[in-house]
Amino acid sequence: MKIYILNGPNLNLLGVREPGIYGDESYDALVGRIEQYCRERGVEVCCLQSNHEGALVDYIHQGFFEKIDGIVINPGAYTHTSIALLDAVKATSIPTVEVHISDVSAREDFRQVSYIRAACIGTVSGHGTAGYLEAIDLLLSYKGGAK
Ligand code: DQA
Numbered sequence: 001m002k003i004y005i006l007n008g009p010n011l012n013l014l015g016v017r018e019p020g021i022y023g024d025e026s027y028d029a030l031v032g033r034i035e036q037y038c039r040e041r042g043v044e045v046c047c048l049q050s051n052h053e054g055a056l057v058d059y060i061h062q063g064f065f066e067k068i069d070g071i072v073i074n075p076g077a078y079t080h081t082s083i084a085l086l087d088a089v090k091a092t093s094i095p096t097v098e099v100h101i102s103d104v105s106a107r108e109d110f111r112q113v114s115y116i117r118a119a120c121i122g123t124v125s126g127h128g129t130a131g132y133l134e135a136i137d138l139l140l141s142y143k144g145g146a147k
Contacts, residue, residue: 001042002068003139005034005132006059007049008076014101014129022101023128030129037133041140053078057088064092070139071096072132079104079114089119095142097135100125 010017015026031047038045048059063071071094075085089096103126104111117123122138124131
């Protein structure tokens, strides 16, 4: 089982960025925690981050050609704007879970739209960075466990 964890714009600044909303764990610390969680479950993981929409689309295509089993994606602000990311998940049919550190449903109106959600098998929102691990569990149960 091989998965990608994709993070969009500004998520490289975790720990620095609005800690009252996104917490004080750094991006590198989060990646370390995800890698350990996956190692313990026999899952191969690749964590990727970009501030650029097209680069995130390219990563999804790369996952398709590498025949990965799933994606956990926090598209950041592209959640609310990007039809390109929605189309990339639809085009590749890679089982994908959307994750948000904050509870987007309780925030500004402009955060109430998620384009990518329509192509996702699930969403985890508002559970802090622990939400990434929950999203991995969702992928694992969807795929019937690690192989
Ligand atoms: C976010 C929520 C988005 O609205 C915001 O633009 C982000 C982070 C979250 O993880 O809570 O960059 O996706």
